Amino acid sequence: MKVAIHQPHYLPWLGYLAKWAEADLFIFLDTVQYEKNGWQNRNQIKTKEGPRWLTVPVRGRLGVSIAEVEIDTTQAWARRHLVAIEHAYARAPHFKRYAPELGDFYARAWTRLAPLAAASARWLAGAVGIATPARLASELGVTTRDPSRRLVELGRAVGATVYLAGRDGPQYMDLPQFAAAGIEVRVQQYVHPVYPQPHGEFVPFLSALDLLLMHGDAALAILRHGNQWTRLGPEPRGA
Numbered sequence: 001m002k003v004a005i006h007q008p009h010y011l012p013w014l015g016y017l018a019k020w021a022e023a024d025l026f027i028f029l030d031t032v033q034y035e036k037n038g039w040q041n042r043n044q045i046k047t048k049e050g051p052r053w054l055t056v057p058v059r060g061r062l063g064v065s066i067a068e069v070e071i072d073t074t075q076a077w078a079r080r081h082l083v084a085i086e087h088a089y090a091r092a093p094h095f096k097r098y099a100p101e102l103g104d105f106y107a108r109a110w111t112r113l114a115p116l117a118a119a120s121a122r123w124l125a126g127a128v129g130i131a132t133p134a135r136l137a138s139e140l141g142v143t144t145r146d147p148s149r150r151l152v153e154l155g156r157a158v159g160a161t162v163y164l165a166g167r168d169g170p171q172y173m174d175l176p177q178f179a180a181a182g183i184e185v186r187v188q189q190y191v192h193p194v195y196p197q198p199h200g201e202f203v204p205f206l207s208a209l210d211l212l213l214m215h216g217d218a219a220l221a222i223l224r225h226g227n228q229w230t231r232l233g234p235e236p237r238g239a
Contacts (some may be wrong), residue, residue, distance in 0.1 A: 003160035005029050005151055006136070007066065008117035010056055011043040011124060011207040014223040015190035022181075022188075026134040027154055028121075029141070030114045034060045034069045041069075041113055043207040047088045048199050051206065056192055057180055058113050067138060069113040078173045085209070094197060094216035098127060100168075107125060111118055124162040127212055129220040148174035152181045162186060164229070184231065191226040 004023035010014055020026045034040060042055040057077050059071035071077075085102060089095045105123060110116040113115055122134060135158070142153040152172070155163055162184045165173065170187060178185050192204040196212060211219045 001159050002162040004164040008114050009039050010117045011120050011209050014208050017208050018223050019188050021130045023132050026132050027137050028118045028127045030067045031137045034066045045088050067114045082106040084144045089213045092213040095213050147172050152177050155183050179234045186229045186231050189218045189228045193222050193226045
């Protein structure tokens with residue numbers, strides 16, 4: 001059982017979805033702290049003027065969990081984001097196909113960040129063809145605040161034998177804890193693919209929405225092409 005665990009990100013990038021596609025189960029880590037100026041409430045699309053941030057305005061103070069962060073509903077952010085996407089990708093080959101679903105998504109009355117970010121990621125994953133199911137960490141009863149112990153206990157809760165870590169995961173992970181739990185660790189080294197985009201020269205690290213609207217059903221194969229994995233740490237017990 002290969003498990004990937006990641007904070008909910010708003011309209012995530014290709015590497016996020018590539019890790020999800022590699023897993024047998026994806027867990028949204030909605031129990032960690034909100035990160036100001038991170039990826040939980042914003043991402044980029046490509047416009048005629050270059051990359052543009054789509055930022056969800058929130059009311060969240062430092063130290064609170066992402067699950068507690070409220071969206072600033074006094075601002076017409078959803079309309080702004082939808083119009084920006086329409087202007088940027090109106091001529092994209094697959095925009096008309098996904099425009100109704102995008103309209104429905106932005107018409108919903110979002111009040112909290114975590115459900116919004118997770119739903120945007122779920123929609124984008126499903127649209128590119130990822131069938132891997134997802135769960136919320138908050139539903140699994142893991143309360144420890146130790147970063148490595150949290151991941152290990154979440155893995156145990158769902159029967160993980162392999163944990164798929166992001167590139168920076170080893171900076172804070174206590175690998176012996178995973179080995180003791182019988183969980184192998186593999187680290188993603190994502191090589192960003194280059195693909196035809198609108199509006200001039202290629203720009204990497206955008207929301208995967210860019211790839212989807214440009215390439216439709218071919219998006220999954222393109223984003224998975226950049227996946228590379230390295231096994232880390234000691235042999236898990238029982239291996």
